Amino acid sequence: MMKLQQRGFTLMELMIVVAIVAILAGIALPSYQQYVIRANRAAAQSEMFDIANREQQYFLANRVYADTAALGYALSTDVAKRYTQAIVVGTGTPPSFTITLTPIGSQVGDGDLVLTSAGLKTRAGDPAKW
Numbered sequence: 001m002m003k004l005q006q007r008g009f010t011l012m013e014l015m016i017v018v019a020i021v022a023i024l025a026g027i028a029l030p031s032y033q034q035y036v037i038r039a040n041r042a043a044a045q046s047e048m049f050d051i052a053n054r055e056q057q058y059f060l061a062n063r064v065y066a067d068t069a070a071l072g073y074a075l076s077t078d079v080a081k082r083y084t085q086a087i088v089v090g091t092g093t094p095p096s097f098t099i100t101l102t103p104i105g106s107q108v109g110d111g112d113l114v115l116t117s118a119g120l121k122t123r124a125g126d127p128a129k130w
Helices: 011-062 105-110
Strands: 083-090 096-103 113-116 121-123
Touching (some): 011 096
Antiparallel strands (some): 096 113
């Protein structure tokens, strides 16, 4: 009689492979999500520096800082999907401004990003990691 050869994988081998893939995905997915949040935060911080630069230019031309409407600056579409912008102009002497980007959507747990005219950078939730 001719001996038949088995081909393919056993159920146990497939279960082991599926378990290994699930463990790797369980480790990789949270790391990837944190990476995306940090990348979005970096893009928002870059926009904040651009806004601060425009505020300084506006101040040199007009001797006052501009609020959101007067500055006429709109966030880029990528940042606008994840953050809302607010510029508060101080009325004291010397003039000042505070730029706040509030996270929305998937960025909500990231905390507000704040940049002042004095260069103070803070982030709600974890001020050490602006």
